[in-house]
Amino acid sequence: MTNIRSYNIGSFSFGYQAIYQKRELTTEQHLQNRTTTKSFGTGKRENHDSSSFYRRKLFKTRASEETTETVSTLSSGVLDQVFAHSSENMSELPDNSVALMVTSPPYNVGKDYDLDLTLDEYLNLLERVLTETKRALMPGGRIAFNVANVGRKPYIPLNSFVAVMASRLGLLMRGEIIWVKGRGVSGSCAWGSWMSAGNPTLRDLHEYVLVFSKDRFDRPCKGRSTIDRDEFMRATTSVWEIPTESAKRVGHPAPFPVALVERLIQLYTFEGDVVLDPFMGSGSTAVAAKRLGRHFVGYEISQEYVDIIHKRLGQTDREFNGQSKQHVA
Numbered sequence: 332m333t334n335i336r337s338y339n340i341g342s343f344s345f346g347y348q349a350i351y352q353k354r355e356l357t358t359e360q361h362l363q364n365r366t367t368t369k370s371f372g373t374g375k376r377e378n379h380d381s382s383s384f385y386r387r388k389l390f391k392t393r394a395s396e397e398t399t400e401t402v403s404t405l406s407s408g409v410l411d412q413v414f415a416h417s418s419e420n421m422s423e424l425p426d427n428s429v430a431l432m433v434t435s436p437p438y439n440v441g442k443d444y445d446l447d448l449t450l451d452e453y454l455n456l457l458e459r460v461l462t463e464t465k466r467a468l469m470p471g472g473r474i475a476f477n478v479a480n481v482g483r484k485p486y487i488p489l490n491s492f493v494a495v496m497a498s499r500l501g502l503l504m505r506g507e508i509i510w511v512k513g514r515g516v517s518g519s520c521a522w523g524s525w526m527s528a529g530n531p532t533l534r535d536l537h538e539y540v541l542v543f544s545k546d547r548f549d550r551p552c553k554g555r556s557t558i559d560r561d562e563f564m565r566a567t568t569s570v571w572e573i574p575t576e577s578a579k580r581v582g583h584p585a586p587f588p589v590a591l592v593e594r595l596i597q598l599y600t601f602e603g604d605v606v607l608d609p610f611m612g613s614g615s616t617a618v619a620a621k622r623l624g625r626h627f628v629g630y631e632i633s634q635e636y637v638d639i640i641h642k643r644l645g646q647t648d649r650e651f652n653g654q655s656k657q658h659v660a
């Protein structure tokens with residue numbers, strides 16, 4: 332019988348059958364059953380043959396890769412558009428049409444645009460949006476989900492909840508990027524008990540970008556990549572140091588930096604691909620997509636922010652036109 336272990340934070344409980352199963356044998360019993368012994372020295376992984384590694388039981392619980400190659404295209408009325416309604420319903424997007432979703436959701440922590448949701452209600456919102464995203468993603472399409480953990484009493488590990496949620500939805504996790512926002516950027520002096528073990532508190536200098544794929548890890552349809560060697564080397568490590576964007580400059584309480592999205596777009600998409608952001612805010616994803624010759628589509632529930640997105644996109648166009656005029660001259 333399977334024992335589903337749950338995490339509990341407040342009223343929220345999260346069972347995850349695929350990972351946490353009742354251990355039926357003790358370690359001694361497993362050792363007795365083991366039929367092969369391994370010698371020390373060069374392992375299979377070191378010479379790039381990872382087949383025996385992925386045959387291990389550890390990977391038996393994961394969703395298997397499928398090989399469908401169906402891809403749909405977005406109509407011209409949808410391409411490069413921002414829709415001013417909730418991304419819980421993205422019916423404008425056909426199934427299997429988006430190459431990459433990049434987003435930073437509302438964190439439900441009291442920003443101007445935040446509702447005051449319970450953890451259950453909040454995670455249910457994210458789950459509805461992730462379900463719609465999965466439908467719209469093409470096979471091999473990726474999700475780059477920027478999330479921070481919140482609170483201290485207790486610390487709520489949203490990164491873990493989202494990782495488990497996405498796995499339960501059948502998405503394949505492919506990595507976790509630690510986005511270091513700059514030394515001392517937290518600006519917080521909430522260190523708890525000053526220089527005392529009484530109750531010292533950690534101040535996060537980082538957020539996460541969780542990366543998933545739909546159905547398969549590779550992109551069956553090939554295209555032209557635009558990333559150069561140095562950027563590829565930086566982008567394929569799991570710690571990215573990128574400074575934050577100024578809320579005042581952009582006119583939104585929580586923008587992420589265009590440089591962060593540009594790196595994700597260059598790493599995970601081909602030229603001309605469609606990039607979706609279901610929580611557009613000030614439109615950083617759209618700006619990055621436009622600058623890199625990709626298409627965007629997005630959702631933003633606040634008309635005030637939709638107006639800011641159009642202003643930023645107009646400015647991006649003017650910058651591009653200015654650059655191309657300079658080239659001609």
Ligand SMILES: C[S@@+](CC[C@H](N)C(=O)[O-])C[C@H]1O[C@@H](n2cnc3c(N)ncnc32)[C@H](O)[C@@H]1O
Pocket residue numbers: 416417418419434435436437438444583585586587588609610611612613614615616630631632633636
């Ligand atoms: C963290 S902000 C995104 C910031 C964005 N990455 C940027 O660079 O400006 C989250 C945004 O999601 C919007 N939002 C909240 N709930 C939404 C929903 N259900 N559908 C669409 N947008 C929503 C909020 O108005 C807010 O602007």
